[in-house]
Amino acid sequence: MKRFHSLKKNSEFQAVYRTGKSYANKYLVMYVLDTDKQGNRIGISASKKFGNSVERHRFARLVRESFRLNEDILEDGKDIVVVARTAAKDKSFDKIESAFLHLCGLHNILKESK
C-alpha cells in the first residue's frame, strides 16, 4: 500500500463535515466519519485566514506526520478531517501531535482505548 490515502474531492470533505462527528481543542478541530472501507483517509484544511502559504504548508506537514507515525494505533475505516485553528500557528511538532492524539482519544478511535 503506497503512502497513505487522503481526501481529495470537495464533496468528500462536505460529506465528513455534514455527517461526521466533531471534537475540538485549542489547536485543532477534528471531524470523523465511519466508512466501513479498508484503510483510513485524512484530509487537512487550513484557510487563508490561518496564514500565508508557508505557514499553511507547515501546518499540513505536521498533521500529516502525526497521522503517519500513529496510523497503526488508529482503528480502521475512518475518514478524518483536521481543521487548523489560528492558535496552532508556529507550534512545534510535539504540541501538534499531542493535540492530534487527544482528539483521537475523544473520538474513541484509538485501538488501546477499547
Next chain:
RNA sequence: UGAGUAAGACAGGUGAUCGCUGCUGCAUGGCCGAAAGGGUGCAGGAGAGGAAAGUCCGGGCUUCACAGGGCAGGGUGCCAGAUAACGUCUGGCGGAGGUGACUCCAGGGACAGUGCAACAGAAAUAAACCGCCUGACUCGUCAGGUAAGGGUGGAAAGGCAGUGUAAGAGACUACCGCCUCGCUGGUAACAGAGAGGGCACAUGUAAACCCCACUCGAAGCAAGACCGAACAGGGAGCAUAAGGCGGCCCGUCUGCUUCCGGGUAGGUCGCUUGAGCUGUCUGGUGACAGGCAGACUAGAUAGAUGAUCAUCCACGACAUAACCCGGCUUAUCGUUUUGCUCAGAAU
C-alpha cells in the same frame, strides 16, 4: 582609521534514523494484463527562491478572429542606442540636491479650444485698498495720474541698478532672462557666440478634458491536443417469441448484437534543453553581441523538502515552483567582497 557612496555574493552547516515526489538500474512465472507494461520490493542519484511573492508591464507558446481603410478605446512621451519585446536597460542632454563620490526627475504642447484655481486679498485674468503725485475748492473731500513701496497669495503685468518724471512706468540705457533670425559644433536632444525685438492676448494646471507624434486584435496551460467508462442521438442487422397503439394485417415503440459520431468522470500529452546556465576570448564607453569549451540542474496535479536526535556558530529574516522566459515593485535577520569620495594621521 572614521564617515559616506555605488555595484555585487551568500541566505545556517555537518552527521544519523524514519518519511514524501520524479528519474535510472536490478529483481519479481507469485498481484493485474494476451503482450508491451503496470504494480510491488531493493539500490543509486536528484528535489523551491532571491525575491519562488505582488500580478504591474513585455515576449514566447496555444485556441479563436482577421481583404483593406477609418472611428472609438487603451498605452507611451527629451535624444541616441540595446533587445524577441517592453512602461525595462545603457550612454548622453536639460533641470534639482550634495564640499564630493554620486543621487533624483510622468522631462512633448498652456498664442487650437474648453474647464478649474479653496482661503486670504482692493483686485485672480481682472485691477487703485493704503500709499505717492497733480488740480479744484466749501480744507477734508472730490476729480485725475501712477503698479516704485505696503499687505494677501502657489501665482499680482520679466529681474536688478540707473536715467527720467509732478509722481511713475521697458518710456529709455547696461547686465541677466525671454522671443525671433540665421551661423558654428554635435547623428540628435542640445550647447556656444552674434544680430535684432523691446517684453505682447501677459499666472498656474495637460498623473483635467484636450492637441500632436508613435504604438496596440482577444483570451489564457483550468490555454489547448489526444484516448475515453457512463449517458443522450443516429444507421444496419437479428428476433419477429412477447407486450403497447389497432378488431386483424402493414407500420411503429420497447429488446439484443454491431457500427458511426458527440462527449462527462478519469487518463495521457502540453511539462521542461532553454531568446537558458557556467567558464573563457573578441568587438563595443556601456546595455549588449559574437566565437569556443563544458554541464544537464524540480516537474508535482488537493499538489512532494518534513519529523526526531547530536553538534558547531553569526542562534537563522522575508517567504513555498504550478507552462516558460525578460523586467518592474514590494518584504527581508544578518554576514561579506570590490571600486570610488570626503576628513584626519603618517611617509
